[in-house]
Amino acid sequence: MAHRPRISDVAALAGVSPATVSRALSGSGLVRSDTLERIEQAILQLGYVPDGSARALASGRANVVGAIIPTLDNAIFARAAQGLQTTLAMSGYQLLIATHEYRPAAEHMLVKALLGHAIDGLILVGADHPSPVWELLAARQVPLLITWAMHPTQPSLAFDNKRIGRLAAEHLLGLGHRQMGVISGFLNHNDRARGRLEGFRDALSDSGVELSADCIIEQPFGFEGGRAGLDQLLRKDVLPTAIFCGNDVLSVGCLLEAKARGLDVPRQLSVVGCDNLPITAQIEPALTTIALPTYELGQQAAHTLLRWLDTGVAPESVYLPIELIVRGTTALPPE
Amino acid sequence: MAHRPRISDVAALAGVSPATVSRALSGSGLVRSDTLERIEQAILQLGYVPDGSARALASGRANVVGAIIPTLDNAIFARAAQGLQTTLAMSGYQLLIATHEYRPAAEHMLVKALLGHAIDGLILVGADHPSPVWELLAARQVPLLITWAMHPTQPSLAFDNKRIGRLAAEHLLGLGHRQMGVISGFLNHNDRARGRLEGFRDALSDSGVELSADCIIEQPFGFEGGRAGLDQLLRKDVLPTAIFCGNDVLSVGCLLEAKARGLDVPRQLSVVGCDNLPITAQIEPALTTIALPTYELGQQAAHTLLRWLDTGVAPESVYLPIELIVRGTTALPPE
DNA sequence: CTGAAAGCGCTTACAG
DNA sequence: CTGAAAGCGCTTACAG
Numbered sequence: 001m002a003h004r005p006r007i008s009d010v011a012a013l014a015g016v017s018p019a020t021v022s023r024a025l026s027g028s029g030l031v032r033s034d035t036l037e038r039i040e041q042a043i044l045q046l047g048y049v050p051d052g053s054a055r056a057l058a059s060g061r062a063n064v065v066g067a068i069i070p071t072l073d074n075a076i077f078a079r080a081a082q083g084l085q086t087t088l089a090m091s092g093y094q095l096l097i098a099t100h101e102y103r104p105a106a107e108h109m110l111v112k113a114l115l116g117h118a119i120d121g122l123i124l125v126g127a128d129h130p131s132p133v134w135e136l137l138a139a140r141q142v143p144l145l146i147t148w149a150m151h152p153t154q155p156s157l158a159f160d161n162k163r164i165g166r167l168a169a170e171h172l173l174g175l176g177h178r179q180m181g182v183i184s185g186f187l188n189h190n191d192r193a194r195g196r197l198e199g200f201r202d203a204l205s206d207s208g209v210e211l212s213a214d215c216i217i218e219q220p221f222g223f224e225g226g227r228a229g230l231d232q233l234l235r236k237d238v239l240p241t242a243i244f245c246g247n248d249v250l251s252v253g254c255l256l257e258a259k260a261r262g263l264d265v266p267r268q269l270s271v272v273g274c275d276n277l278p279i280t281a282q283i284e285p286a287l288t289t290i291a292l293p294t295y296e297l298g299q300q301a302a303h304t305l306l307r308w309l310d311t312g313v314a315p316e317s318v319y320l321p322i323e324l325i326v327r328g329t330t331a332l333p334p335e
Numbered sequence: 336m337a338h339r340p341r342i343s344d345v346a347a348l349a350g351v352s353p354a355t356v357s358r359a360l361s362g363s364g365l366v367r368s369d370t371l372e373r374i375e376q377a378i379l380q381l382g383y384v385p386d387g388s389a390r391a392l393a394s395g396r397a398n399v400v401g402a403i404i405p406t407l408d409n410a411i412f413a414r415a416a417q418g419l420q421t422t423l424a425m426s427g428y429q430l431l432i433a434t435h436e437y438r439p440a441a442e443h444m445l446v447k448a449l450l451g452h453a454i455d456g457l458i459l460v461g462a463d464h465p466s467p468v469w470e471l472l473a474a475r476q477v478p479l480l481i482t483w484a485m486h487p488t489q490p491s492l493a494f495d496n497k498r499i500g501r502l503a504a505e506h507l508l509g510l511g512h513r514q515m516g517v518i519s520g521f522l523n524h525n526d527r528a529r530g531r532l533e534g535f536r537d538a539l540s541d542s543g544v545e546l547s548a549d550c551i552i553e554q555p556f557g558f559e560g561g562r563a564g565l566d567q568l569l570r571k572d573v574l575p576t577a578i579f580c581g582n583d584v585l586s587v588g589c590l591l592e593a594k595a596r597g598l599d600v601p602r603q604l605s606v607v608g609c610d611n612l613p614i615t616a617q618i619e620p621a622l623t624t625i626a627l628p629t630y631e632l633g634q635q636a637a638h639t640l641l642r643w644l645d646t647g648v649a650p651e652s653v654y655l656p657i658e659l660i661v662r663g664t665t666a667l668p669p670e
Numbered sequence: 671c672t673g674a675a676a677g678c679g680c681t682t683a684c685a686g
Numbered sequence: 687c688t689g690a691a692a693g694c695g696c697t698t699a700c701a702g
Contacts, residue, residue, distance in 0.1 A: 004476065006679060017689045022681055032687055047474030052453035053391035054679035057694045062388060064431070064452065071417065078413040082406065085433055089445065094452055096399070097432050098420055110424065117399065117429055118387035118453075139382030141339065223617050256617050279614060282558045282591050341695060352673045357697055367671055389695035392678045672702085681694085686687105 005046040013042035025050060056118050065305060066096045066114040067123040068107060074221060074249060076275050076294050077125070080147070083298025084123070091306055093120075104130050104189050115140045121305045127151035127158075128191035143308050145315075147301055149191045155308070156317040157301050161192050164290050165199025167324045168244045168272045171288070173207050177270060177333045180204065181215045181240035183229030183250050193246050196274065200244050215240060219250065226253020234261075241333040242270035248277040251287055255329060266331035276325060285328025293320055340381040348377040360385060391453050400640060401431045401449040402458040403442060409556060409584060411610050411629050412460070415482070418633025419458070426641050428455075439465050439524050450475045456640045462486035462493075463526035478643050480650075482636055484526045490643070491652040492636050496527050499625050500534025502659045503579045503607045506623070508542050512605060512668045515539065516550045516575035518564030518585050528581050531609065535579050550575060554585065561588020569596075576668035577605035583612040586622055590664060601666035611660060620663030628655055 007025075011018045016035060024031045024039045031039070042048070056062040065088055069077045085095040096119060100106035111133050114122060121143040127150060137144055150158035172180060182200060185193045201211045217232045219225030226245060230253075233240055245251035251273025258265050265271060265285060273280060276291035297320055304315045342360075346353045351370060359366045359374045366374070377383070391397040400423055404412045420430040431454060435441035446468050449457060456478040462485060472479055485493040507515060517535060520528045536546045552567045554560030561580060565588075568575055580586035586608025593600050600606060600620060608615060611626035632655055639650045 004474075007681095008679085018679090019681080019690080020688060023688085026681085030687060035687080047470070049447070049450050049471070049475055051392070051679050052451050053388040053397060054694090055451075055681075056388035056453070057386070057392050057696080058679075058681040060681090060694075072407065072413040072420075073410070073417055075408070075410065075413070078407040078410070081432075082408055082434060085407075086436075089433060089448065092448070094431050094433065094448060096429050097416075098424060098429065099417060101421075112384070113424065113427070113429060115384050116387050116390075118391070135382070136384075140384055223613055252614075253617070256619075259619065278558055279587075282588070283618070284591075284594065342697095343695085353695090354674080354697080355672060358672085361697085365671060370671080386695050389678090390697075392680080393695075393697040395678075395697090673700105675700090676698090678697085679694105682692090684689105684691090686689090 005048045007048070007050065009046055010039065010042045010048050013046065014038040053118070062118040062120050063093050064096050064117075064119045065093055065121045065123065065302070066098075066117070066119040068098050068100060068110050068114065069125050070102050071099050074247070075277055076247065076292070080294040080298035080301075083295040084302050085298075087299045087302035088306070091302075093302075093306065102186070102189060108133050108136075111136050115142065120309055121145065123147060123301055123305065125149075126191050127154070127156065128189070143305060143314070145301055145305050145308075147297060149195065150317060150319065155304070155315045157297055157304060158317065158319050159192070159292055159297075159322055160319050161195025162199030162202070164274055164322060165196040165201070165244070166203040167290055167322070168274070169200045169203030171272065171324055171326065171330065172242045172244070172270060173204065173209065175242075175270065175330060175332050177242040178209055179238055179240045179242070179333075180209070180211060181217070181233040181236075181243045182211065182246070183217050183219055183226060183233070183243060183254055184246035185221045185225070185250070186218050196246050221247065221249050223249060223253035223256065226250035226255075227257035230254045230257045240269075242272070242330070245271065245273045248273040248275040248280050248287065248289055251289065252277070252279055252283065255283065255287060266329050268334055270330040270333070272330060281327070288327045288330040289325055291323045291325050293322075296320065340383045342383070342385065344381055345374065345377045345383050348381065349373040388453070397453040397455050398428050399431050399452075399454050400428055400456045400458065400637070401433075401452070401454040403433050403435060403445050403449065404460050405437050406434050409582075410612055411582070411627070415629040415633035415636075418630040419637050420633075422634045422637035423641070426637075428637075428641065437521070437524060443468050443471075446471050450477065455644055456480065458482055458636055458640065460484075461526050462489070462491065463524070478640060478649070480636055480640050480643075482632060484530065485652060485654065490639070490650045492632055492639060493652065493654050494527070494627055494632075494657055495654050496530025497534030497537070499609055499657060500531040500536070500579070501538040502625055502657070503609070504535045504538030506659055506661065506665065507577045507579070507605060507607065508539065508544065510577075510605065510665060510667050512577040513544055514573055514575045514577070514668075515544070515546060516552070516568040516571075516578045517546065517581070518552050518554055518561060518568070518578060518589055519581040520556045520560070520585070521553050531581050556582065556584050558584060558588035558591065561585040561590075562592035565589045565592045575604075577607070577665070580606065580608045583608040583610040583615050583622065583624055586624065587612070587614055587618065590618065590622060601664050603669055605665040605668070607665055616662070623662045623665040624660055626658045626660050628657075631655065
């Protein structure tokens with residue numbers, strides 16, 4: 001075959017007009033069944049696959065959703081992407097995905113790039129974005145769903161990051177801890193990390209416990225960050241009896257470092273993480289953490305966005321349920 | 336503004352023809368600089384973003400690459416996707432990604448879906464695909480790059496999966512092991528897993544050691560699979576002194592289960608994994624594994640495909656370097 | 671360096 | 687249930 005067959009080739013072979021083939025393709029139901037059959041024959045025989053850009057241009061719908069996430073290198077975002085993609089595919093939509101690695105400038109470029117790429121909707125992580133990003137978004141008017149954090153006006157599928165911090169704090173306070181440390185990812189350009197820290201600090205504060213600034217360590221996400229965070233915390237004058245880690249990559253690193261130093265977790269040091277990564281349930285002692293339904297977030301993001309596209313009415317924002325899971329890394333403080 | 340601005344709006348505002356705006360946009364260099372400046376002004380003023388589908392339809396290039404991978408829920412594929420996406424973005428390309436979760440039927444559907452979605456190239460994992468997939472691909476004539484395994488004729492960026500198995504076997508044989516077990520992912524529809532097993536078995540066989548079929552356990556990928564695999568291996572009449580795991584999710588699970596049972600690794604049992612996941616270097620004892628440069632595979636896949644699109648000449652297939660990393664989970668066999 | 675015109679391959683009112 | 691025709695918003699020879 002010389003060329004990729006076009007709709008007119010199919011039409012000619014089936015003895016109908018291109019319009020009819022188009023209707024058959026879209027499953028509109030207004031094609032007689034014998035006609036339909038001839039068309040299907042022709043499609044099979046020619047190996048016809050409709051041209052996506054032509055279809056998108058003519059119909060105004062690309063059947064593509066864009067998503068910009070911080071990274072795929074954290075299982076938490078990878079799982080969400082997986083849930084999103086799988087659910088979209090079930091409705092005939094595909095996923096155009098990009099990662100900015102926590103660089104705001106990169107995010108800006110990617111928003112621009114995706115907006116130029118025929119997408120029906122866009123998904124972003126976090127509610128906090130540089131204003132040029134919002135301007136682009138406003139100009140393009142594409143349905144935009146915020147995830148992972150709550151935006152005051154934009155439809156959001158959020159985790160209550162402050163409550164995550166509160167849950168961790170209340171658990172540790174309840175055990176009797178008073179000296180706490182925090183290992184967080186970089187707070188800049190990360191409203192999720194800021195929210196968790198704020199919630200943690202607020203809850204302590206409500207109980208009359210102050211969290212001094214030098215007990216808050218910012219580290220790059222990664223096991224090494226968790227290890228380095230613990231290292232820094234152990235150099236302070238007053239040692240913490242409990243540590244809250246902003247996510248489980250950090251908490252696993254922190255726990256492993258504690259074990260490597262011969263610290264008895266949880267008897268000498270309690271550790272709380274966040275995410276409920278699979279590995280947290282496997283290591284010994286298993287990590288106390290806050291479970292976030294990230295796969296479900298991806299699924300629900302897909303459903304929400306597709307409904308939005310169908311109905312044209314913007315969805316309500318919602319918080320997804322989160323849950324403290326107490327395992328082996330938290331206990332009463334020493335003494 | 337009532338409507339999304341079109342290229343003609345920009346042209347009108349800048350006092351030129353749409354053709355000139357188009358040339359300015361494509362950076363062709365054949366637009367006078369003062370004209371260019373007026374056009375850029377107009378673009379900024381209107382917030383113009385070119386329509387992707389129209390551009391793709393008219394030019395025949397979508398600036399999108401499709402990739403179908405087994406899952407994002409394994410860090411190994413997530414990292415490769417990350418390398419791929421990041422590198423593509425640097426050249427103005429975006430990534431349309433889909434996962435089939437090891438279901439051949441899903442892969443078939445996704446190939447079909449992506450081919451209908453205006454892509455310039457396609458990346459697949461593995462050389463082994465059901466024939467309907469190959470037929471679709473042949474009909475559509477899109478540049479296709481195979482990754483992770485070597486295809487006899489199709490351009491491939493491969494790991495030598497047999498050699499992975501051989502490396503593991505030779506290391507264990509060299510230590511003196513003669514009773515071995517294998518924990519693998521499901522072999523069906525997975526040429527990477529089959530290749531690794533085959534290489535492992537061949538190398539043993541070359542040394543006069545036979546690997547009996549009931550020492551080969553297939554498990555779903557996941558920590559639980561590794562744990563269950565060890566459990567099954569420990570029920571055999573002859574206990575293995577060493578286990579080769581098809582990837583590091585399995586090897587970590589296997590190691591953790593061994594520790595939970597009070598087995599002394601490596602003194603009572605040696606374990607070799609594959610992938611070099613970050614966690615393997617962190618746990619105690621650190622895992623002996625075979626390092627696969629998966630991020631680099633993603634990057635190189637992007638470069639290879641883009642060069643193909645540029646030059647029109649199909650690239651050579653290449654094997655990526657792999658390396659045995661000996662850490663704490665392998666030692667001389669007991670006695 | 672710039673413009674007028676044709677065309678990319680579909681979809682979708684409109685008419686029957 | 688089906689067809690003829692216009693149009694989606696760009697790009698790109700062709701001509702100047």
